[in-house]
Amino acid sequence: MDWRSWFKRHGNDVVACDTKKDERVHCKADVAGKTVTVLRQRSKTTCVRGRDWDVDDGGIWVDHGCRGDFKLAASIAQETTPAAPAAAPKPPATLPPRRGLVVCESWQSRWAHCDADVTQTIRLARQRTNDAQCIRSQTWGVDTTGIWVSSGCRGEFQVGDIASTGTPVRTIRCESTNGGRESCAVDTGRGVVLSKQLSNLGCSKGKTWDYDDDGVWVSRGCRAIFTIDVDPRQTGQALRCESNHGKEAICPLPAGARVRVQEQRSNTPCVEGKNWDVRSDGLHVSHGCRADFHVL
DSSP: OOHHHHHHHHGGGEEEEEOBTTBOEEEEOOOTTEEEEEEEEOSSSOOOBTTTEEEETTEEEEOTTOEEEEEEEEOTTTSOOOOOOOOOOOOOOOOOOOOEEEEEEOGGGOOEEEEOOTTSOEEEEEEOOSSSOOOBTTTEEEOSSEEEEOTTOEEEEEESOOOGGGOOOEEEEEEOOTTOOEEEEOOOTTOEEEEEEOSSSOOOBTTTEEEETTEEEEOTTOEEEEEESSOHHHHOEEEEEEOGGGOOEEEOOOTTOOEEEEEEOSSSOOOBTTTEEEETTEEEEOTTOEEEEEEO
16 A cells, blocks of 8 residues: 555544653544544554553553554544435444453543443452552442543453463562561452561561551561462461571461471471471471471
């Protein structure tokens, strides 16, 4: 196709819009009552509507490296067609509610809405920004037709169940500095487990860390990485237990817990029945065994 001659005839119906340095760009255009489609993609990055480009009241926006020429056409309702006897028009096709991964973003702290199948379980799979937290019922939520976001929350939401091998893993790092209590705001979803302890001081659920619907809190020097939106009953917890200077140490366990070594921290091998075992009063380590244990 000769693009130069085509643009001479249709230039008023085409808007060129390019992402600059992978930053979101807005291009003014009269899109009221018009259908907008990608006429020509000029970037190597795929331009996917709703993720890399879309339309708002003032025009077209592009993001994530999308560069393209967008065609503006009058919607079917606005096109004039000659009157002619015809069969009754078919009702417009309705798209099924969206499932899978739905991207919904609040730009410039504005409220935004994204259609989704609300008959399915909806949860935040990944937050796309670090400067604004996505917290359920505060900066995002679900209504009768889909997902809403506000106050700068930009996220990827999982609508419906997905295979366990493809479940996104979400983690958050939360640290108590100078022994004080710190709160880390995050949508905790189904629950939280401690996946890796970073501090030498112990992290004990209910004592030096815990969580609620609004986030995770830590205190008394506990520093750790937590996995969020998981079922603790199925995932288990991480417990650090250490025998320092060869002395025996006892770490509390819930009744009936099953334990295995998750990550050994000592040069001395940790061997079950030799320098660590589970007893009625907890997990016993001795003879220099230091490790992070997986407790289920």
